[in-house]
Amino acid sequence: xxxxxxxxxADELKAEIAQEVEQLKASGGKTPHLAxxxxxxxxxxxxxVGHKVKSCEQVGFRSTLLHLDDSITEEFLLGEVKKLxxxxxxxxxxxxxxxxxxxxxxxxxxxxxxxxxxxxxxPVNVGKVTLGLPAYxxxxxxxxxxxxERYNIETSxxxxxxxxxxxxxxxxxxxxxxxxxxxxxxTVTVCHSKTKNLxxxxxxxxxxxxxxxxxxxxxxxxxxxxxxxxxxxxxxxTDATAKNGWRLKGDANYAEVSPKCxxxxxxxxxxxxxxxxxxxxxxxxxAKNEV
Ligand code: NAP
Numbered sequence: 001x002x003x004x005x006x007x008x009x010a011d012e013l014k015a016e017i018a019q020e021v022e023q024l025k026a027s028g029g030k031t032p033h034l035a036x037x038x039x040x041x042x043x044x045x046x047x048x049v050g051h052k053v054k055s056c057e058q059v060g061f062r063s064t065l066l067h068l069d070d071s072i073t074e075e076f077l078l079g080e081v082k083k084l085x086x087x088x089x090x091x092x093x094x095x096x097x098x099x100x101x102x103x104x105x106x107x108x109x110x111x112x113x114x115x116x117x118x119x120x121x122x123p124v125n126v127g128k129v130t131l132g133l134p135a136y137x138x139x140x141x142x143x144x145x146x147x148x149e150r151y152n153i154e155t156s157x158x159x160x161x162x163x164x165x166x167x168x169x170x171x172x173x174x175x176x177x178x179x180x181x182x183x184x185x186x187t188v189t190v191c192h193s194k195t196k197n198l199x200x201x202x203x204x205x206x207x208x209x210x211x212x213x214x215x216x217x218x219x220x221x222x223x224x225x226x227x228x229x230x231x232x233x234x235x236x237x238t239d240a241t242a243k244n245g246w247r248l249k250g251d252a253n254y255a256e257v258s259p260k261c262x263x264x265x266x267x268x269x270x271x272x273x274x275x276x277x278x279x280x281x282x283x284x285x286x287a288k289n290e291v
Pocket of ligand 1 (some may be wrong): 164166167198214234235
């Protein structure tokens with residue numbers, strides 16, 4: 001069984017990005033600059049944004065964090081988005097989700113200039129990805145395609161079962177896997193909470209992408225021998241023996257599934273680190289005006 005080590009791959013990609021940034025600077029180009037808007041003090045969001053800012057430093061990017069109070073109005077936030085859209089110094093920016101309940105996330109995402117939308121959530125980018133045009137692919141799906149590419153996982157002609165149809169993971173992943181890109185050309189089945197006989201479907205899969213957020217959901221009896229499993233799930237599960245009192249659990253029951261797989265991503269250390277590095281890849285693209 002091949003362990004698809006997202007942490008190691010993310011470190012390799014960061015080193016490559018850092019080298020490219022050095023070359024850009026040496027040739028008189030600009031230092032890529034990522035901005036992040038964080039509204040409120042949600043624990044998970046603070047951690048994620050912290051990782052993103054730290055990763056920018058590691059590769060030599062500039063980063064700007066706008067930490068706003070959760071009492072701000074939607075109008076105020078839209079004003080901040082407009083300022084970042086117009087700020088020539090900023091190559092790309094993200095608005096960390098979730099937002100407080102009184103702010104409509106769709107309205108905020110729609111307000112981002114698609115050329116600076118390095119999270120790839122704006123409908124223009126989603127549409128371009130669907131059409132196979134140059135665009136920002138959202139970070140988690142992009143990270144998964146990098147894992148498949150770098151570990152030479154054959155996808156062409158394979159049956160890929162995606163569990164989950166969210167706009168940020170399942171849906172874009174199914175589009176990429178069925179597209180004509182390097183890690184595409186698969187025959188894709190998308191499953192969700194209304195899917196019947198899920199086990200019959202997953203047992204036919206050469207590649208399973210589990211993105212439902214239910215720890216240990218994918219059990220050994222749902223996976224055929226030799227399948228590749230990409231475990232996207234990251235759920236905090238209470239664990240008194242862990243330092244923080246919780247542990248991250250994936251959607252696959254690792255002990256049962258891994259002996260049957262030809263390759264699998266661990267949780268933590270699989271898809272998660274690749275998500276952050278994908279944001280850096282998109283920011284580099286933005287700085288080079290490639291989208
Ligand atoms: P989400 O928006 O909650 O979507 C979950 C999807 O799973 C939905 O489409 C839902 O179906 C489907 N689902 C739920 N129960 C199911 C069942 N019993 N059988 C089949 N499908 C079922 O979640 P998400 O944002 O896509 O995230 C999924 C997981 O990935 C979470 O654990 C999240 O934390 C993790 N994640 C990790 C990263 C990373 O960087 N590692 C990034 C993003 C997300 P319906 O549509 O019918 O409700």
